[in-house]
Structure formats: structure tokens, C-alpha cells
Amino acid sequence: MSDTPLTPELILETAEDVLRRYGPAKATVVDVARALGVSHGSVYRHFPSKAALRDTVAERWLCRINPALTEIVAEDAPAADRLRRWLETLMHSKRSRAQDDPELFATYLALAAEARTVVTAHVSDMVGQLARIIADGVQRGEFTTPDPATAARAVFDATIRFHNPAHAADWSDPEIAKAFDAVWSLILSGLSVRPIPPLK
Amino acid sequence: MSDTPLTPELILETAEDVLRRYGPAKATVVDVARALGVSHGSVYRHFPSKAALRDTVAERWLCRINPALTEIVAEDAPAADRLRRWLETLMHSKRSRAQDDPELFATYLALAAEARTVVTAHVSDMVGQLARIIADGVQRGEFTTPDPATAARAVFDATIRFHNPAHAADWSDPEIAKAFDAVWSLILSGLSVRPIPPLK
Numbered sequence: 245m246s247d248t249p250l251t252p253e254l255i256l257e258t259a260e261d262v263l264r265r266y267g268p269a270k271a272t273v274v275d276v277a278r279a280l281g282v283s284h285g286s287v288y289r290h291f292p293s294k295a296a297l298r299d300t301v302a303e304r305w306l307c308r309i310n311p312a313l314t315e316i317v318a319e320d321a322p323a324a325d326r327l328r329r330w331l332e333t334l335m336h337s338k339r340s341r342a343q344d345d346p347e348l349f350a351t352y353l354a355l356a357a358e359a360r361t362v363v364t365a366h367v368s369d370m371v372g373q374l375a376r377i378i379a380d381g382v383q384r385g386e387f388t389t390p391d392p393a394t395a396a397r398a399v400f401d402a403t404i405r406f407h408n409p410a411h412a413a414d415w416s417d418p419e420i421a422k423a424f425d426a427v428w429s430l431i432l433s434g435l436s437v438r439p440i441p442p443l444k
Numbered sequence: 445m446s447d448t449p450l451t452p453e454l455i456l457e458t459a460e461d462v463l464r465r466y467g468p469a470k471a472t473v474v475d476v477a478r479a480l481g482v483s484h485g486s487v488y489r490h491f492p493s494k495a496a497l498r499d500t501v502a503e504r505w506l507c508r509i510n511p512a513l514t515e516i517v518a519e520d521a522p523a524a525d526r527l528r529r530w531l532e533t534l535m536h537s538k539r540s541r542a543q544d545d546p547e548l549f550a551t552y553l554a555l556a557a558e559a560r561t562v563v564t565a566h567v568s569d570m571v572g573q574l575a576r577i578i579a580d581g582v583q584r585g586e587f588t589t590p591d592p593a594t595a596a597r598a599v600f601d602a603t604i605r606f607h608n609p610a611h612a613a614d615w616s617d618p619e620i621a622k623a624f625d626a627v628w629s630l631i632l633s634g635l636s637v638r639p640i641p642p643l644k
Binding site: 389394395397398399401402403404405408410411423426427429430431432433434435 | 591594595596597599601602603604605608610611623627628629630631632633634635
């Protein structure tokens with residue numbers, strides 16, 4: 245291994261493999277160092293603690309969904325359509341991770357349960373993207389909500405059953421698509437409410 | 445203990461104490477029998493398995509919130525007002541349990557994760573109560589939603605962050621009341637949306 249320079253990127257890729265192989269409870273910095281053929285001191289030179297390494301792995305993993313989502317935010321299309329596709333993209337991404345990458349999914353669940361800074365930052369980024377779609381919808385005359393930022397937080401929280409790992413067990417429920425449609429209708433009506441016209 | 449007849453009620457009360465003392469992972473039917481001063485065979489005569497006993501304890505515990513909620517459903521008051529108080533009562537009940545009764549709360553969490561029949565039945569009962577309030581709101585001309593049963597499921601799911609034990613860690617977040625208000629506004633607009641009047 246001495247030919248390959250020990251970059252943070254290489255450490256992170258290896259740490260991801262180690263987490264997948266041993267699971268979040270058992271994986272150690274020593275395991276990562278062993279897989280790289282270096283001393284654990286060399287790993288600590290780049291990441292000051294096991295927590296720092298784990299947070300960065302989780303952050304990197306969370307960020308992988310970002311390009312698909314930011315692309316939807318930037319599209320020139322009706323806001324309601326973008327909002328629905330954004331939510332579906334987030335949901336499908338979480339769902340396929342839960343199925344295809346259960347070890348890293350477990351790591352993310354553990355981090356979410358500890359309410360780590362990395363998750364808070366991710367949620368705040370997601371809510372910011374929703375706010376941009378909703379604000380654009382208001383500008384286009386599609387939505388009438390007075391406060392896009394608050395509405396964005398509400399949309400994120402109101403759909404939490406469909407994208408938060410804590411509810412992963414529900415995602416194989418045959419009723420889940422119908423349940424999402426019901427919440428989606430409620431959200432869409434909620435964002436589009438028009439002032440009641442005065443009585444004649 | 446031979447003077448007291450061994451009723452299901454007495455077994456359930458004792459099982460609740462044992463669960464509180466040992467936690468759901470460690471509590472056994474033998475512990476319950478020992479606390480009652482009877483053989484575990486006597487307990488099994490009333491509850492065929494540990495799972496049956498645990499389900500009944502959870503059911504009984506879940507049902508304790510029911511009187512307060514059904515009372516709100518039956519009140520003669522604006523539906524929006526009842527809907528909000530119903531959600532708040534559910535939320536506060538879950539919150540005080542998480543704080544005051546952590547061992548039984550952990551039991552409920554374990555059951556919810558296993559998607560046990562007892563939890564499904566409880567959720568369906570809760571959604572039924574919401575449907576009655578919403579249908580009444582439609583009849584009173586407060587709400588315009590076309591399908592109260594679907595809207596009820598949507599309201600339950602959209603507020604899951606605030607009453608589902610999986611999110612208990614969030615409930616001490618100082619922003620949680622503001623987050624609920626945002627979802628509540630979205631729900632209220634969503635239920636009350638009026639058809640857009642035709643352009644003149």
C-alpha cells in the first residue's frame with residue numbers, strides 16, 4: 245500500500261467498506277487502518293477521532309442524493325410537479341439504500357438517533373431546497389402560501405413517514421403508495437389555498 | 445398470594461410492573477409468575493405465550509389514552525378546534541409517557557418496530573376517530589375535503605413526527621412546537637381548500 249498516497253478520500257472509501265462489512269457497532273479505526281495497510285496513527289492524522297471519521301462517511305453518503313435533487317429544484321417546470329418529483333426522488337433513494345446498502349443504512353440510522361450535527365445540516369439543506377421550489381411556485385402563481393420557508397419545513401415533516409429511516413419497516417407495506425398520495429393531496433391543497441372570496 | 449384469585453387483570457398489572465423493572469428485553473413470564481407467587485403454568489393458562497401477554501400489556505397501555513380522545517371527538521365544537529385539541533392530546537400523552545414511563549415506552553417502541561397487530565389496530569382506531577371529526581367538519585361546512593377517511597389517514601401520517609415513538613428524541617427540541625404549528629397550518633389549509641372561483 246505504500247505506493248498509494250493516503251488521502252482522506254481513500255480513507256473514506258475504505259471506512260465505508262469496513263462499515264458495510266462489520267456494521268456500525270463493531271467497526272473500529274484499527275479495522276480501517278488494517279484494511280489500508282497503515283498504522284491507525286496515520287488515519288488519525290486525517291480524522292481526529294472515530295466519530296469524525298464516521299460523521300464524514302455519513303455526510304458523504306447523504307450527499308450522494310444531492311445532484312438528483314438540486315437538478316429538480318433548478319428545472320423550469322410547474323412547481324407542484326417539481327415538488328412531487330423531488331419528494332419521490334428522496335423517497336426512492338432512501339428506499340433503495342435501505343434495501344441495497346443495509347449496513348450503511350444502519351450507520352445512518354444510528355447517527356440520526358444521536359441527532360448528530362451532520363444529520364441536522366442535511367435536513368436543513370433538504371428544507372432549503374423545498375423552500376426554493378415553493379417560493380418559485382408562489383412567484384408563478386401556483387401556490388399561495390405566505391411563508392415558503394415555514395411551508396418547506398412543514399412539507400418535510402409531513403412526509404417524514406415516507407423518507408425517514410426510522411420508518412423503513414413501513415416502506416414495504418402495500419398501502420404505502422396510497423398513504424403517500426393522501427398526504428400529497430393534503431399538502432398540495434394546503435399550499436394552494438386561495439383566500440375565500442367575500443360573500444356578494 | 446393464594447387468597448387472591450389469579451385474574452387476567454392481576455396478571456397484566458404485575459406484568460406491567462415487571463416490564464417496568466426489567467425492560468422488554470429481559471422480562472420473562474417466569475418473572476411475572478414469581479412476582480405473583482404462582483407457577484408459570486398458571487400464567488400460561490390465561491396467556492398462551494409471552495408474546496400474547498406482552499401484546500395485551502401494550503394494548504391496555506395504548507388504550508389508556510382513548511377516553512380523553514373519544515371525548516374530544518364527541519364534543520359539540522368547531523371541527524378544526526377539536527382536530528387540533530385531539531392531536532395535542534395524543535402528542536402530550538405520548539410525550540409524558542416517554543418521560544414518565546420509559547420502560548413501558550421502550551416496550552411499545554419494540555412492538556411498533558415489529559409492526560405487531562396490536563399497533564395496527566390502535567392506529568386504525570386513531571384514524572377512525574380523526575375521520576369522524578373531519579366528516580363532521582365537512583357537514584358543518586368548515587372543511588371541503590371530498591374523502592374524510594383518506595384525509596384522516598393523511599392527517600395521522602403528516603403528524604407522525606409529533607406522536608410516533610420513533611421520533612421521541614425530537615420531542616425535547618426547542619423548535620418542535622413551531623414545527624408542529626407549521627404542519628398544522630398546512631393541514632388546516634389542506635382540509636379547508638375551496639374550489640377556485642371561475643375567472644370573470
